[in-house]
Structures are given as C-alpha cells and as structure tokens.
Amino acid sequence: MSSIINQRAPFWRDIYQSFSRMVGNQPTLRHFFEPISQWITGAYHAELSKCRLMSLDSTSADTISLTLKVPKRWKGFQAGQHVLVTLQHNGRYVTRPFSISSSESLWKIHGNIQITCKVKLDGQLTPQLVSLTNQDTVFISAAQGQFLISRTSDDVMLICAGSGITPMRAYLQSLKDQYAAGGNSRASIVLLYRFRGEQNAAFIEEMRVLASTLPNFKLILSDSRIDEKMDWSSLPATTKQTSIYVCGPSGFMQQAKIALAETNVSPEQIHQEYFGPMVMNKDPSEQSADTATSQVEANYVRDGMAYSITTNTETNLLESAIDSGVEPPYGCRIGVCFQCVCNKVSGQIKDLRTGELSGTGKEQIQLCVSAPVTDITVEY
Amino acid sequence: MKLTTQQFDALAKDLDNIKSNVKNQLGEADARYIRRVLFWQRISEISGRILLVLGFITPWLWAVGVLLLALAKIIDNMEIGHNVLHGQYDWMNDPVLHSKRYEWDIACDAGSWKRTHNFEHHTYTNIIGKDRDFGYGLLRLSDDFRWRVRNLWQIFTYFMLSALFQWGVSYHELAGERVFFGRKKQKRHSQVTDSELKRAFFSKGGRQLFKDYIFFPLISGPMFLWVFAGNWLANLIRNLWTSTVIFCGHFTEDVHTFSEKDCENESQGQWYYRQMLGSSDFTGSKALHILTGHLSCQIEHHLFPDVPARHYPDMAKEVRLVAQKYGIPYNSGSFASQYWTVLKRIVKFSFPIKAQPLNSAVDAP
Numbered sequence: 042m043s044s045i046i047n048q049r050a051p052f053w054r055d056i057y058q059s060f061s062r063m064v065g066n067q068p069t070l071r072h073f074f075e076p077i078s079q080w081i082t083g084a085y086h087a088e089l090s091k092c093r094l095m096s097l098d099s100t101s102a103d104t105i106s107l108t109l110k111v112p113k114r115w116k117g118f119q120a121g122q123h124v125l126v127t128l129q130h131n132g133r134y135v136t137r138p139f140s141i142s143s144s145e146s147l148w149k150i151h152g153n154i155q156i157t158c159k160v161k162l163d164g165q166l167t168p169q170l171v172s173l174t175n176q177d178t179v180f181i182s183a184a185q186g187q188f189l190i191s192r193t194s195d196d197v198m199l200i201c202a203g204s205g206i207t208p209m210r211a212y213l214q215s216l217k218d219q220y221a222a223g224g225n226s227r228a229s230i231v232l233l234y235r236f237r238g239e240q241n242a243a244f245i246e247e248m249r250v251l252a253s254t255l256p257n258f259k260l261i262l263s264d265s266r267i268d269e270k271m272d273w274s275s276l277p278a279t280t281k282q283t284s285i286y287v288c289g290p291s292g293f294m295q296q297a298k299i300a301l302a303e304t305n306v307s308p309e310q311i312h313q314e315y316f317g318p319m320v321m322n323k324d325p326s327e328q329s330a331d332t333a334t335s336q337v338e339a340n341y342v343r344d345g346m347a348y349s350i351t352t353n354t355e356t357n358l359l360e361s362a363i364d365s366g367v368e369p370p371y372g373c374r375i376g377v378c379f380q381c382v383c384n385k386v387s388g389q390i391k392d393l394r395t396g397e398l399s400g401t402g403k404e405q406i407q408l409c410v411s412a413p414v415t416d417i418t419v420e421y
Numbered sequence: 422m423k424l425t426t427q428q429f430d431a432l433a434k435d436l437d438n439i440k441s442n443v444k445n446q447l448g449e450a451d452a453r454y455i456r457r458v459l460f461w462q463r464i465s466e467i468s469g470r471i472l473l474v475l476g477f478i479t480p481w482l483w484a485v486g487v488l489l490l491a492l493a494k495i496i497d498n499m500e501i502g503h504n505v506l507h508g509q510y511d512w513m514n515d516p517v518l519h520s521k522r523y524e525w526d527i528a529c530d531a532g533s534w535k536r537t538h539n540f541e542h543h544t545y546t547n548i549i550g551k552d553r554d555f556g557y558g559l560l561r562l563s564d565d566f567r568w569r570v571r572n573l574w575q576i577f578t579y580f581m582l583s584a585l586f587q588w589g590v591s592y593h594e595l596a597g598e599r600v601f602f603g604r605k606k607q608k609r610h611s612q613v614t615d616s617e618l619k620r621a622f623f624s625k626g627g628r629q630l631f632k633d634y635i636f637f638p639l640i641s642g643p644m645f646l647w648v649f650a651g652n653w654l655a656n657l658i659r660n661l662w663t664s665t666v667i668f669c670g671h672f673t674e675d676v677h678t679f680s681e682k683d684c685e686n687e688s689q690g691q692w693y694y695r696q697m698l699g700s701s702d703f704t705g706s707k708a709l710h711i712l713t714g715h716l717s718c719q720i721e722h723h724l725f726p727d728v729p730a731r732h733y734p735d736m737a738k739e740v741r742l743v744a745q746k747y748g749i750p751y752n753s754g755s756f757a758s759q760y761w762t763v764l765k766r767i768v769k770f771s772f773p774i775k776a777q778p779l780n781s782a783v784d785a786p
C-alpha cells in the first residue's frame with residue numbers, strides 16, 4: 042500500500058492501521074482527513090507526494106522536461122529508477138511511469154527532480170503535462186524500479202533508444218557530479234544512443250559535452266534516419282565483468298538482446314527497463330490487424346505468489362483466470378457488480394464493452410470486461 | 422401486458438442511450454460534487470463528536486451533536502458508501518473513492534455487501550428464491566411465500582428490523598449461507614468460506630461497536646455515558662432512516678415480483694423491464710435526494726447502478742417518458758404516500774388470505 046504506512050515498524054504500523062480502520066474506516070488517518078486536506082490545500086492525495094512544477098522545458102522537438110520541487114518527506118531515488126506521475130484531469134487521476142532524468146545531487150542539494158517524457162498528442166497524460174504552468178501541482182509516487190545502474194562493477198555499457206535516454210542521463214549526470222566532487226572515475230563507460238533525427242534526440246548536446254569531460258566515457262550515436270539498420274558491430278567488445286543496461290522501445294530492446302547474445306554476453310549481464318512504450322496507442326489501424334489472435338501471458342499475483350497463464354487477446358481476464366483455476370473474486374461477469382475489480386500492475390488491456398485501450402501502468406480494472414492486449418500482471 | 426422481443430430490444434436501446442449520454446459527460450463536476458459531499462460528511466462527523474462531549478455545557482449542544490453524527494452516518498452510508506461501493510466513482514481512479522477499497526461507517530463489511538447487494542440483489546432483483554433482499558427472509562411481502570404463523574406479527578418484526586437495520590444488513594449474507602443456523606443449501610455456489618464470513622462479520626461489527634461504545638465514550642472521560650448514549654441514538658436514527666428509504670424503494674404496494682423460470686435467458690431489455698417493475702421512486706427536494714443517497718430514484722438506480730447517483734433525478738424524467746412509450750408502469754409518489762403503501766403491504770401479507778394476484782409474476786415477460 043502507500044509508502045506512508047510502510048515507513049513505520051511493522052508492529053506500530055499494524056496498531057496504527059487498526060486504529061485508523063476503527064476510527065475512520067480508512068487505512069490511514071491521512072485517507073480519513075483527505076477531503077479536509079484537499080479543501081485546505083487545493084490539491085491533496087493521501088498516498089502520493091505533492092510536487093510543484095518549477096519549470097517546463099522542451100528538451101528536443103518531441104520531448105519535454107519537467108522540473109519538480111518534491112516535498113521533504115519524499116524518500117529519494119537512485120539513478121535509473123522511475124516514479125509514477127499522477128495528474129488530475131477532468132475528475133480523473135491519470136497515472137504514467139516516467140524515469141527520473143536528473144542527477145541525484147539535484148535532489149539532494151535543491152530538492153528538485155526532473156522527468157523527461159515524449160509528448161504524444163493522442164496520449165492521455167502528456168498533453169496535460171504540456172498544458173501545465175509553473176507552480177501547478179503534480180503528484181508523484183515513491184521512486185521505484187530495479188533498473189539500478191551499478192556503481193561497483195568495473196565496466197558499464199548503456200544502450201538506449203529514444204526516450205530510453207532518460208535513466209541513462211540521470212546516471213551519467215550523477216556520475217559527473219561525483220567526479221566533479223573528486224570521486225573516482227570508472228574504468229570504462231559506453232553509451233550507445235539511437236534516435237530518429239538529431240532534433241528529436243533529447244540531451245544529445247549534453248552527452249557530447251560529457252563525452253569530452255568525463256574520462257573513459259565513449260559515446261556512440263546512431264541516427265535511424267541516416268543508418269536505417271542498426272549496426273550492432275559498432276559496439277565495443279565486452280568482458281564478463283561488463284554490466285549492460287538497455288532501455289528503449291520493445292523492438293529495439295529485442296534487437297539489442299539478440300545482438301548481444303551473438304557476442305557471447307550472458308543474460309545475467311543484461312539489465313533492462315521496459316515500461317510499455319505504448320505500442321498500441323501509436324497506430325490504431327495497424328493494431329487491430331496484429332493483435333487479432335495474439336497469444337499473451339497473464340500473471341495473477343496474490344500474496345506474492347504468481348500464477349502464469351497463456352491466454353489470448355480476445356478472452357476476458359476473468360474467464361481465462363477461472364478456466365486455469367485461478368479464482369479471483371467475481372460476480373455478475375457482465376461489468377455490473379464490481380466484485381472482480383483488481384489492481385493491474387503492468388500491461389495494457391482493452392475494455393471489451395467499448396474497445397477502449399487502457400494505459401500500461403498501475404490502475405484498477407474489471408477483469409470480466411477486460412481482455413489483455415500485451416503481457417499483463419494483475420494482483421487479485 | 423407483454424412486450425414483444427423487438428419492443429424489448431428497442432427498450433434496451435432507449436435506456437442504453439440515456440445511460441451513455443450521462444456516462445460520456447462524467448468528469449470534473451462529478452468529482453467536485455462527491456468531494457464536497459465527502460468534505461461535509463467529515464465536517465459533520467467531527468463536529469458532531471465534539472458537540473457530544475460539549476454537552477456538559479448545555480444538553481442542547483449534545484442534541485445537535487447527535488443530529489450531526491446521525492447526519493454524518495447517513496451521508497456516509499447512502500450518498501457516499503452505497504454509491505461508491507457500486508463503482509459509481511471508480512472512473513476517478515481515486516483510492517479513497519474506489520469500490521474495491523471503500524469501507525463505510527456501518528456494521529456491515531463492505532465486501533459482504535458487494536456480494537449480497539451488488540451481485541445478488543441487483544442481478545436477480547425481486548426474483549423470488551434468488552433475491553433474498555425481498556423480505557430479507559423475515560417478512561412475507563407477496564403470495565409467492567407460504568404463510569407462517571409468525572407473519573401475523575410481522576409489522577413488529579419490521580419495526581425491530583428497522584431499529585437494528587445495520588445488523589440485519591451485516592448478518593444478511595451469513596443468514597443466507599446458513600453459517601450459524603439451519604441446514605446448508607445444496608448446490609449453492611459460494612466464493613467465500615464460512616470462516617471468512619464469520620471473520621468479516623465479527624471484525625467489522627466489533628470495530629464499529631468498539632468505536633461508538635468504548636473508544637469515544639472512554640476518551641470523553643466524565644462524559645462517558647452521554648457520548649455512549651449519543652452514539653447509540655445517532656446509530657438508531659441512521660438505522661431507521663436507511664431502512665425506511667430502502668423499503669420505499671422495493672416494497673411499496675405495486676412493486677412486482679418474478680419467478681426464476683420467467684427470467685431464464687433474459688435479454689437486456691427484459692432485465693431492464695424487470696428492474697423498472699421491481700422498484701419504486703419517491704419525489705422530494707434536493708436535500709431529500711442527497712439524504713437518501715438518491716435511492717429516492719430507486720428505479721433509475723436499478724437501471725443504471727454504476728452511474729453517479731446525482732444524475733438520477735434528471736435521468737428519471739427521461740426514464741418516465743420511456744416507460745410511457747412502452748406502457749410500462751412507473752411507480753412514483755411522495756415519500757409519505759409511498760411509505761404508507763409499504764406499511765399496507767406488510768400488514769396485508771401478514772394474513773394467509775390470498776390477495777388478488779396483481780403483484781405476482783403472471784404478467785412478467
């Protein structure tokens with residue numbers, strides 16, 4: 042549940058939760074007082090940190106960077122992690138994950154973080170981000186994700202495409218700050234950055250500057266408008282000690298893994314960050330053709346135990362769960378009774394009633410009227 | 422009176438239209454509305470509890486405190502709890518207002534309520550043998566039920582049930598599953614075990630009792646008994662109010678009942694038709710609508726259970742026209758007159774005389 046509760050030791054947390062449930066029928070007193078806090082402060086969310094927008098800059102032709110002042114209570118992050126960004130739009134909380142693109146020292150010294158995102162005009166969240174003005178409220182979750190770029194191993198290879206640059210940039214900036222503060226430099230860092238035209242490549246100038254100031258930093262740029270096919274042989278040789286980090290659209294990550302496997306890199310060396318770059322939203326006409334009969338993997342998680350089921354994009358999640366012996370709570374099976382509402386952790390679904398596609402992040406869905414469009418994980 | 426298959430389909434289309442018109446315009450205004458209700462609910466609960474203690478200055482403050490606390494509980498149960506648990510505000514994606522997470526200020530566990538009310542009652546509305554909300558297994562409200570001697574004094578049973586309504590609601594599922602008494606029903610599909618039911622019943626009920634009768638009285642020190650009595654009275658007022666509202670929605674004189682056989686392979690249109698005949702509305706001011714959680718528009722609620730309730734009064738005008746178009750009875754009247762027919766119905770079926778079959782399933786689809 043919320044990060045606020047988890048800060049307490051288990052014993053006191055249990056006492057506090059029982060007390061809140063007894064007095065206010067809410068998991069914490071924050072939830073109980075939320076309507077009043079909202080009235081006083083204008084915007085308040087019991088489970089998220091309230092940030093103020095400090096500035097909104099365009100970092101390339103199609104990406105923007107938001108600088109956010111985070112509250113003191115926020116627990117911090119490590120380069121490579123992401124936050125769930127939540128905005129209120131037309132009465133709804135809309136949430137999407139974004140990697141933090143700024144250095145750790147920006148947060149430590151100024152209490153600010155930056156997120157960088159690609160603007161999709163047909164998306165649900167990014168058009169709202171663009172229309173924000175300074176001092177507006179943006180909610181963020183605690184930092185999360187296991188894409189932690191190693192600080193101990195000798196060699197690091199970073200491979201990214203498009204907005205996959207963001208976690209890499211957070212890492213490189215943190216490293217630069219460390220280096221400027223007199224920290225030891227690394228044996229070798231390689232960054233492969235692939236993009237579609239230089240005007241769309243966020244932070245490209247910054248990377249060039251870093252390449253000339255950071256010792257042992259090798260920058261490989263690849264423009265898909267010039268080199269249509271990625272030339273993987275341009276990657277320098279790796280050793281068994283090299284940790285490799287890959288972030289980008291799913292097609293690119295697949296290619297990278299295949300190319301790396303050919304150079305005898307073992308899978309344990311590869312770390313990847315994938316937050317469904319909404320493939321499905323890109324071209325609705327294309328998508329109906331190639332998702333018609335796709336097989337997907339559905340993971341049902343309860344109390345930490347996962348049940349994995351192979352299903353398809355036409356069957357509702359409730360039916361495939363019940364057929365495979367996973368029994369989430371359910372009732373009417375027609376979307377009326379709301380007993381089968383579950384937490385979707387990741388993946389994208391289609392509402393079978395409207396054909397509407399969901400986001401790829403964490404949200405609540407009705408299993409009985411939802412069919413998976415991508416691989417999906419659901420807590421029930 | 423019977424509609425043809427085509428008419429049922431046309432009926433479904435008309436009602437679906439009314440629904441999608443409202444659903445398409447949900448947004449900022451609805452979010453603002455429910456948060457404002459939530460805000461005033463919190464304010465009246467907190468000030469009510471404080472005034473109960475301030476009763477040592479003058480008992481009048483205590484009396485106002487009782488009314489405010491009762492008001493807070495009524496709004497929490499009706500306009501917020503009942504409607505949120507129906508998933509009316511799930512689209513907001515707000516953890517405090519989501520059907521999965523909401524828990525209310527009543528003895529009944531929200532999960533149990535969603536099974537018995539959202540699923541059983543709303544899916545099988547007024548189907549005798551399937552919808553145990555019809556008479557709650559206590560009252561004989563149609564000739565579909567065999568008469569028993571205890572029905573003779575069922576008007577008193579009804580008053581008892583009203584006074585203890587929150588416990589009736591909370592025990593409802595355990596009674597149906599025969600958790601403590603009675604023989605288990607064969608072939609009954611149950612998603613929860615008896616021990617889960619018991620645990621939810623005792624833990625939620627216990628929490629509520631502890632809060633109102635131990636915790637708040639204790640922290641009031643010398644005002645222990647005043648606070649204890651104030652909480653008891655507030656709960657009583659809430660119980661009587663919610664029970665009265667709900668009885669006016671389903672047990673007025675002309676509400677129809679249905680048999681399981683009638684409803685096999687029911688189409689969407691037939692389902693809508695049954696919802697319209699199985700419920701009744703009553704008229705009143707905006708404040709009355711809010712205090713009833715808009716269950717004053719029970720017909721609209723049964724047709725569109727997951728549409729935010731503040732839209733029901735407007736939808737009612739359109740639904741009434743649709744009812745006229747297809748010649749479907751539309752049961753509406755003032756609060757007082759509807760309640761009077763509820764009392765008449767309870768008394769009428771206290772006796773073993775078979776009433777004329779005006780309400781029974783003969784004219785159902």
